[in-house]
Amino acid sequence: PIVSGTDCYEQTGQTGLWVEVLVDCPGVQGVFTYGLPVGLMVQPGDILSVPFGAQQIGGVVVRCLTALPDGTNLAQLREIDGVIARGFFPPAYWEILLRVAEYYCTPLMQVIRMALPTGLLGRSQRRIKLSQEQGTGNREQGTGGREQGTGNREQKPPLDGMPCTISTVAQQILTLLQSSKTGDYSWQYLQRQVPNAYRGLQELLKLGWVESYLQPPTPIRPKQRQAVTLINQADVALLSPRQQEVLRVLQRQGGELWLTDLLALCQTSSTTLKAIAQKGYLIIQPREVLRSESSETTVTDTPKALTKDQAIALAAIQPLAGYTSVLLHGVTGSGKTEVYLQAIAPLLDEGKSAIVLVPEIGLTPQLTDRFRARFGDRVCVYHSALSDGERYDTWRQLLTGTAQVVIGTRSAIFAPLANLGLIILDEEHDSSFKQDQPSPCYHARTVAQWRAELEQCPLILGSATPSLETWVAHQEVSNQGMANDEYRMANQGMANKRMANQEPFAISPTETLREQNSEFGIRNSPVYLSLPARVQARPMPAIEVVDMRQELGRGNRSIFSQSLQAALNHLHESGEQGILFIQRRGHSTFVSCRSCGYVVMCPHCDVSLAYHQIHAEARPVLRCHYCNYTQAHPEVCPECQSSYFKHFGSGTQRVTQALEQEFPTLRVLRFDSDTTRTKGAHRSLLTRFAQGDADLLVGTQMLTKGIDLPQVTLVGIVAADGLLHLSDYRASERTFQVLTQVAGRCGRGDRPGRVILQTYSPDHPVIAAVQQQQQYEPFVQTELEQRKLLNYPPYGRLILLKFSGLSPGVVQTTAAQVAAALQPLQEQGVERLGPAAAAIERVARRYRWQILLKVPATVAISASFLSSLRDLCPSSVSFAIDIDPLNI
């Protein structure tokens, strides 16, 4: 059964006598060759059902063959069972999947499974049922002779009489099957329920009491409902009044209704409808229902008159042809979204499409609304929280071109749009664009780059605080054109060499990847565009840094400084609104002194030591999770001997409690993962806040993302320290980004904004940089020097090898063995850190270790070498390769 066919299929499909198929079977890697039935055409990406062992499973066509490799045993070749779906990948899409698989060292099938809507690849299931005679409940009446294959019937005891002749295991299986409503269970279920089920099953099969059969896969399908369509409205006078009523209702509703709706509206029966249908006035037929996320806005919006900066940016973007990477560096509130909207509009009229990636869709309903208000139904939302059916339908809408704009989270970079005209990453620095697990651990920005190159379209990276990678990529070209060219030539040489040797795609510097792609078409130099001021000359908010050590000195033990207290009190009186930002719970791992601000650092790694406690009774230690340096947890501050020395943490709950006690009249809304768990909760919380239901919104990291509320005039940051001392080389960059984003939430309306930033480390350079947020560049320069010195991205590249397992000893030994196998890399100049325990060593009973590789920009590591490390790991240890990791 063919689910969907696109026109492109007929044109490009090739007839092959054989196909190489990637099978969807866990633990099985590699492609298998199958024969094609005469006359059937398939192309790479088509989804098939194929026989595999005794099963029927899903598979994806990799290649069509017109000749078989020498030595193939023709007799052993099997034919495919059928085509499940075709045309599910737009042109160039297949190429992206291959590249992701190679670059991120992930089996191709796993990449396909991640990209495709779930449920497309079906798998047949083995089920066990009672033989007919046993299951029908009429065994007492003897054997009617309906059954086959029950040869020695006379030996068969009644099931509920004599357990003596069969084993306990077999008896257990029988009992279970008898209790089943349908008379059968999946083999998997039986195995879980009954120990040694296999033995019992063999026994029962031999006796012929049970049968085993394969249930064919049921891949996800379009959903259909009966619809009634008016086709002829003449001569209403000929019909009975009841029939006339039906036709009138149908006409009033635009000529078409779902059958059930029409029946309810007219309070009539389907017999009446059939009678009218027979007279030729309407037809009843199945119609597809789209399970896409429905749009909630009906507002329309027209393009705004652009500011000068916006106009310059748009003018630079619009004429771009071919692949160009654009950094749109605009301060918070500078109107980046308006530029995106106006850049997309003309493309849609040309029939082109666009992908817009945002950090978290649930948190930015406003953004989606703005796109829908401008482009209506041409906008589709695509993210991992869609149901299987929604994802499947959205996917098909995109394939057929009914929807032209996709807004979504990182997985939307795999949305199957053809004819892409533009890709946008909003808040491109956000770490949610990187998948941590499961594999492939891809970064949506990297994949976006590849897609834009293959599709020959521009890529816009927008941010108020660009990632250092993006910053460097868009600065070097304008500032140091020469140096960059040399760099490229060196890489080009390397790429050529690798291609000549036919080496598999390699883990190599991004620049090299791009060079490999240049064969696909024009590749322009990166473009840097800036929006340095807020729209309508609104001022940036003033940032006041409060030294919390002094508050303690003044006898203020509240978590709110005097300044913040005053501001909160004023909020309520003035009728303005505020946002209170709290660091995320998981980030409170560093240890510091509340009296002097001292933070314990690793003597070897230049990161703060992490608070480490394996279980509740264990004595806490401080540990570096880069090099595993460990020391006892000091009782008092090593610097000033204060006993007010502990690890940091203040969750939303604690803060809301304190607010209730200290500001009983303040109306507070909590916005965190607890209060926003249900679908649509983000939107309703934000709507309530926007309507003025509360004075203060309290929340975590989530609040940094894209909230645009004009009446917010105050942002309070309870303690910036949790971010400052993340034990991570990106701590400063991330802190700068988060704090700038949070601060940017206020003063977006007519009244200016004010930020109160509380910290125990007011002298930290990042705090100073945030305070003068217009000067992003000096901060970046300092930070880049550090990175260069230590070979961190964007200069060197990182690869994280992650091990986990139930036995700490086995995990550690495995990590050590892999470390030893890395020797050849180290000889090429790759630096190895660890093995070391992960920041949180035990998670869900599994112990986690890791090895970090620092790879110089000039060294390329082959994906096959990294993948081969898998073979060193016993099955009890899971091994994951994280290329360009963000959380280390």
Ligand code: ADP
């Ligand atoms: P950013 O994404 O850069 O933080 P937004 O795109 O959210 O900024 O714009 C901030 C606010 O300014 C929004 O409310 C938006 O509607 C408004 N805005 C943007 N461009 C203009 C313009 N040219 N004229 C008037 N208002 C604008």
Ligand code: ZN
């Ligand atoms: Zn260390």
Ligand code: ZN
């Ligand atoms: Zn101290």
